[in-house]
Amino acid sequence: MSDNFIYYLKIILQGLPNTLSLGILGILSAGLLAVVLTCLLSLNSTVLTKVIRTYIIIFTGSPLLVQLFLIYYGPSQFSDTLSKMPALYELISSSWFCAYLALTLNSAAYTTQIFYGALKSLPQGQWQxxxxxxxxxxxxxxxxxxxxxxxxxxTYSNEVVFVVKGTALVSMIQVMDIMGYSNQLNGDYYDFSIFVVAGLIYLLINGLLSTIMRVIEKKALTFEN
Structure with missing residues (x-):
């Protein structure tokens, strides 16, 4: 293993805490929000259903990168008003929080579709x-x-992996995650192996997450075997 590989690995791993925190918290928050939205959809309230479906269309129909930009740069258009609320202004000025919010809202839209589809597919006998x-x-x-x-x-296990993959975009709004440090290194050395190192780290994380989800799925569905 070359010295360059070790050096790149040490630098890139500095972004691991941000990648993991955004990924894990985004998954948990999106899952909880999706459960709530699924329940609200099931109540068949005309107004709520229209609002939730509009939200789903917006966040599943537009790129995550665009959502990141809108959430991060959008509030700055109202800086005069928001400056009167220091706590809120400080929160939405945080690139980490904006990345977390975008990942949560994006994933929750897809996850709601997954959960609601699973709910609707249950045998009618259970409802009856x-x-x-x-x-x-x-x-x-x-x-x-x-x-x-x-x-x-x-199906949800795939969405879990997609959330972690989505964290690779947060460096575009100045969050120093795995890709953030990789881009910084590439700007200094122009070495393609930097992204090989980053790819291997993502592969390891997603492989571990997939394994965990398979174990959870196997235990959760034991009653069907």
Whole structure:
């Protein structure tokens, strides 16, 4: 293993905390938001359904990079107003927070589609059984939602990996993650092997995440075997 490889690895790994924190927190936040949105969609409220579907169309129909730019640079257009709220202004001025928000909103839109699709695909007998017991819609959701989430794990595991891959774009708004340090090194040395090192790190992270998701899926669906 060359000295250059070791040197590049040491520098690039400095961005690992930002990559992992954005990836993990983005996945958790998006998952929780998606569960809430899925439940709201299931209530069949006309107004809520239209709002949620509009949100999904916007975030699944536009590139993540554009969303990052809009969330990071957009609020600066209202800096005079926001400066009167120091705490909020400081928060939205943070490139890390803007990256986290964009990843969360983007992933939640896709995850809501996954969870809602899994919920709608449940056998009607399960819904009818709950109705026969006198449960209302909210009570029924508490029963069937966990089962739907378990069935969605196979598809959802792909979204988990996509979120981590999406973190590679956050360097475009000045977040020094794995790609941020890789770009910095490339600007100094113009060596393609820098990105080979970065790619190997992403490959390792996503391989580990995929393995974890497979284990969770296997345990969650044990009752079907």
């Amino acid at each position: 059984a709950c109705q026969a017991l006198g449960m209302n819609k909210k009570q029924t959701l508490k029963v069937v939602m966990p089962y739907a989430l378990k069935r969605a794990l196979s």
